[in-house]
Amino acid sequence: MKMMKLQDAVYNWLTIKVVADARKDDEAAQETEQFFACMLKEDYKVEEIAFKKENEMYMVTLKNEEGSKQFRFPAELIETMLEQINREPEKYVNYKSHRT
Structure with a gap:
C-alpha cells in the first residue's frame, strides 16, 4: 500500500520544484526535489512529468503505467513555501x- 496518494506526491514535488527552480543554488531544495522526483518514479511508476502555470493554476501532466493523468493546483497554494x-x-x- 502506498504511503500517500499520487495527487499528494505530485503536490509535494511541485511545491519544492517551484522553490528549486527559483533557487538554483539552494542545495537543500535541489536535493528535496530529487527525492520527490525519485519517489514519483519508484512508488508511482511515473515515466514523464511536466508542469506549466496558467493564470492562477499550475497544470501538471504525467504519464505512468496506468496512462496519462492531469492535476491542477492553485498557484497560491503551490507558491506558499517560496513566498x-x-x-x-x-x-x-x-x-x-563541504564535499571533497
Missing part, C-alpha cells in the same frame, strides 16, 4: 556542503 522563504530569507540560509 515564505522570500519573506524571511535569514531563516533559509543555503549552507554549502
